[in-house]
Amino acid sequence: MSDPLERIAAALERLSPPQPGAADWLSAPAYVWDAAPRAVEAIAAPALALLQGIDPQKALVTENVARLAAGHAAHDMLLWGARGMGKSALLRAAVRAAQEADPVKIALVQVAPEALNGLSGLFTGLGKVDRRFLVFIDDLGFEDGDSAGPRALRSWLEGGVEARPANVRLAVTSNRRAIVPRHLSEQDDPINPRDAVDDKLALADRFGLSIGFHACSQDEYLAIVAGYAAALGLAFDESAALEWAKRRGARSGRVAWQFVTELAGRAGRAL
Known part of the structure; x- marks a missing residue:
């Protein structure tokens, strides 16, 4: 390149490469989203029949996912409780089972916890697609003192001025029922003993289905x-x-x- 302008343009392109094209939200059964989408060719999940010891939880989750896939009213879901009892596996298996009748009806979108600040934009984009989506955040938790993250998620789940897209629902797994950390000292506040506790429980209350998983016998x-x-x-x-x-x-x-x-x-x- 002898032209100085061409050399400058090439250098700028290397520093700021072109943005990837819009995602094809109809081509894959699942996606991983971390500021940008990545298609997943197959959902890794056990067969529903192999998930034993959690029959009541399995019935609730599969029914709710089937409703979403059919375009019916469905809940956001919080799956909480004992580690290793199949919370995330059940979500993946339920979506895969719903895809057996028609793979195009529904897709799973797993979101990295650190990408929560872009969740609103993701839902806005998915709302324009003629397909149903279950957005999945695995092992969600917030650090002590983090009030912005829980409040942003709580506001998005319910109470915002912008209507949420009907074709998208959120599923979260967490080891804690309230998602955010709680301490006994919160209940001993001499000024208002309920305010701190109620504020933290308010996030979990936004989920239409809150399903507990317990250690198996x-x-x-x-x-x-x-x-x-x-x-x-x-x-x-x-x-x-x-x-x-x-x-x-x-x-x-x-x-x-x-x-x-x-x-x-x-x-x-x-x-």
Whole structure:
């Protein structure tokens, strides 16, 4: 390039490359969104039948996702509680099941927690697409002292002047029922003991469905192991499964899958 203007233009383009084109929100079953969308070719999720020990939760989630896919009224969902009990797996599996009848009806959009400040813009864009979307935030939590994040999400869920798109609903998983941290000292405020607590619970109250997940019993844990093992054609010993859970210090669907992974490895099987 001998022309100085051409060299300057090339340098500027390297510093500020062209923005990617608009997302094709009709082409994929799922997307990952972190300021920009990325299509996902297949949703990684177990079959609904393999998610055992959470039958009431499974019924609520799958019914709500089916309503959304059909274009009917549906709720935002908060799935909270024990780690490893299938909260995010259930959401993914429910969307995949809803896509079996018609893959174009609904898509899953997973949003990184750090991209929350762009959530309103994402929903505005999705509202213009002739498709239903379940926007999914996994393991959401806020640090102590962070009041801006929870209040922004709360305002968006309910109470804003702009109508929310009917074809988009939000699903959040969290280990905490209130999502934000709470402390016993909040209940001992001598001025107004309820204000601090009510303010933090207000975010969770914005979800139409708040579904709790609890640690499974020994029988439920063994049933989960048995379901995975049967689906993969693996034999297992109950005492070995219980010993595995004891060493892990927990009984959950995640621990059950880790044990089955160990069984497959010992058998020389790939998963």
